[in-house]
Amino acid sequence: MPTTDEIKRRIEAALPESTAEVEDWTGGGDHFRATVVSPAFDGLTRIAQHRLVYDVFGTEIGGAIHALSLTTRVPEQA
Template sequence: MPSSDELKRRIETAIPNSIVNVEDLTGGGDHFRAEVVSDRFAGLSRIQQHKLVYDVFGAEVGGPIHALSIKTSIPSGGAT
């Protein structure tokens, strides 16, 4: 069963320089919310930003990870 920490680590590994916060919404290890801040999202549409995060987990989303709610943003201080 995936944990919030595992999801956080995997997103941070896959999207370099990202700041990630993952919350287990139900405590059951299958409904998560991820907030991801990264300058990697600059110039991408919301769909493309969210797909980058979904792509970290591939077919696990919809499987062991029943639901992954995503909020993406770009650092307000600009690219660093």
């Protein structure tokens, strides 16, 4: 089963310039909650943003990663 650190690393590697905060939602190692901030989300719908993240894991979603709850957003402009 993936760890929170592995999930974070994979998201940040797949989405350049992104930051991810991941927590084990239930403590069982298969339900996770993540907040992902990425410039790749700019101009995308919330659904499209979530798909970008879910695509990182492919068939693991619903398997080893039973659930991944997402909050996504574009970084604030300075």
